[in-house]
Amino acid sequence: MSTPPARVRFAPSPTGRLHIGGARTALYNYLLARQTGGQFILRFEDTDRRRYQPETEQEIIDGLHWLGLTWDEGPDVGGPHAPYRQSERKQVYLDYAQRLIDGGHAYRCFCTPERLDALREQQNKEKLPGRYDGLCRTLAPETVAARLAAGEPHTIRFHIPEEGTTTVHDLLRGEITFENRNLDDYIIVKSDGYALYHLAVIVDDHLMEITHVIRTAEWLPTFPLHTRIYQAFGWQQPVWIHPSVFLKPSGKGKMSKRESAEMAQEGQSIFLTDLQALGYLPEAVVNWIALMGWSYDDRTEFFQMADLIEKFSLDKLNPSPAAINFSKFDHFNGLHIRALDTDDLALRLKPYFAAAGLDADDATLHSLAPILQERLKTLDEAPEMAGFFFRNRVSPSLEDLVPKGASQEQARSVAQRALDILEAAPGLDHETVGIPLRALADEMGLKAGQVFGVLRGAVTGQRISPPLFESMEIIGKELVLERVRAAIRILED
């Protein structure tokens, strides 16, 4: 496809942590930029100084980097349209607001918050739609000048005609027409002099030559305002694309703060930094969120970033809301763990062992990676599954050592005779010790699984473990024998 280069942006407001919803929006924008050879821009929409949380800026940057996204222009890397932080562009918006006033598209409003609250309350009581009543719209120019000179606080409102309709166009949804009487004279500059999103986003997108805006459907209600502002300036609109929002797993509504907290209790989260700690691969996150709202065909589901850049297409975006499905996420994580080079897996596993207080050496980690690879659902499971490789001793309980259907005395006898076999054998592989151990099982009237079970408990201290012989080889003969002897002592009690 020979699409012209797209200039797109991800424009989060640093008022909260980066979650999968924002990440997906960023991803789609990024994919479009990379696919078309265009530019991806990061811009912070931080005009709300009350809700501003400076630390979330870094979290957003780190989270996007973790996913593998890079940008060509942004607050941290600069660019030809700097600054990329809206709080530093205050005067730009003011200048453009003045242009709207001069053109008759906007006006100064001296109504106090108290008056507006009262108005809203009144309208509420009368079951009328809550809208500005237009009091300041018709103020005489001299009056405005006088109140301005007196330093009276005021906002700037964008004027929407009372009559007629406003039609907007979204790539996924086609034309949407709104009755102007259902629209409001929105405030575009606050009394503190900062622009609101509605003005800032349009001025910036225009100045930064944005060609496509991919943002979630929560912006649909103010879409006509945005289109009207473009028209008032006489600017060409970008291509608008509004994918739907993510719904919580039950499908009932958006994720709330409280529910996010509850989710964390169950080892799940929608926040990127949490997902990293929980042992999810960024590759899996990307694959998972890409497919909530976009699809390629009727069977391909496994995607690496490079595939997505190649295959992504706007017309396969889905306009309906998607419920978050964590079990599918786990599935993708497993697939991507298995797709890793074992060296890479070993490298990525190391911090999780460290976090569990285990000093995992590289050599062991490397031999371990292949047998862990097909068992891990998340990386953070590794210490629990394979911690016994990095401990000097293990402490199996009696239940771990005595397999189902066997007595403690049988288990002790198995352990003793297995010890003899292990001591005599030249190696620890399936050939050299597996065959004699199976023979032992036959001789004692036990199943091979029961014999292996005794050894598994002795060597790993667990009832469930990676394959026994591979594990023993990694642990080494000396330590294996030591652990079997320790098990015999436990079984003798």
Place this chain on the structure above:
RNA sequence: GCCCCAUUCGUCUAGUGGCCCAGGACGUAGCCCUCUCAAGGCUAAAACAGGGGUUCGAGUCCCCUAUGGGGCACCA
């Protein structure tokens, strides 16, 4: 309450008027493989919200209803 959007298996989705008694994936159940646990293979149950049109023919187009979602701030 008002405005807007959406509606295919429990969930994510394929489907752009005949190829669909609706395909894939996750999850679930069963079987196979197997030293436990996984991974893998096979099989099964499981959906076009309802009603009207348009058409020779509708999951696909239109209308209504219902349901779900989003929005109604000097937040973004």
